[in-house]
Amino acid sequence: MFTGIITDIGTIDHAEQRGDLHARIRCHYDMSGVAIGASIACSGACLTVTSKGDDWFTVDVSAETVSKTAANRWVQGKRLNLERALKIGDELGGHIVTGHVDGVGTVAAREAEGDSIRFTIAAPAALAPYIAAKGSITVDGVSLTVNSHADQSDGTVHFGLNIIPHTWEMTTLGELQPGDPVNLEIDVLARYLMRMNEAKSLSM
Structure with missing residues (x-):
């Protein structure tokens, strides 16, 4: 973990x-x-x-x-x-992350917003139901909070992130440009919800 x-x-x-x-x-x-x-x-x-x-x-x-x-x-x-890996007794500063990539997203837009960088990430349709405003998501291994989301007509979702200076200085996120692919991991609770929904659909 x-x-x-x-x-x-x-x-x-x-x-x-x-x-x-x-x-x-x-x-x-x-x-x-x-x-x-x-x-x-x-x-x-x-x-x-x-x-x-x-x-x-x-x-x-x-x-x-x-x-x-x-x-x-x-x-x-x-x-x-x-x-x-997390050790027992370590501070949980982000959220629980498994290190299992759920899908690949694409940087759809990047712009300055105050001292931060505002990213819009396009995520695949399979992950769209599990990305929610104020929820957690992992982008290239970094724990982040989803600021906004917009469902697209093709089933995909665009979600917004604000990357503060400390985060882009201490990670590779500041290097990202529109068109770049990123590893995405949904919140672990959403992962279990995904599995429950799959099992429910198979039983119907």
Whole structure:
């Protein structure tokens, strides 16, 4: 489990296909305190540390993960939002995040709003019923509050976010431009609601 509060930005400095995609990520963590087999959320995707050095760790990214996450996310030079797994007793500063990406959205618009950046994200129709104003959502691993939503005629939804200076300075969100894909994870309560609705429709 995670909270969506980013604690480092890592950079993929090597990536190669070995059946699954094998990536080495440079970071600023004290890797002496990170165990082999530990979970680290990488721009919203929970991955397992397979080896490590003083300032890097490696992960294997399955074909399933590659297919379900934003395009070109797992390439050399890409910067990733990093968060280590939640420990008992840690402050829950964001919301409960599983590190399982539910879908890929697209930045539909970006504009300055005061000192903040106002983003409009287009989310797929499958996620539209589970995105609500004042609800929580995870974008590229960052816990955020939905400020507004507008259902579209094709079943998709556009939702608004305000990114304050601290957030875009401490994450990769400030780099996003219209057209960029982003990893989305709906709130865990909405995930269970989704499953309940699926089960109900199958029984009817």
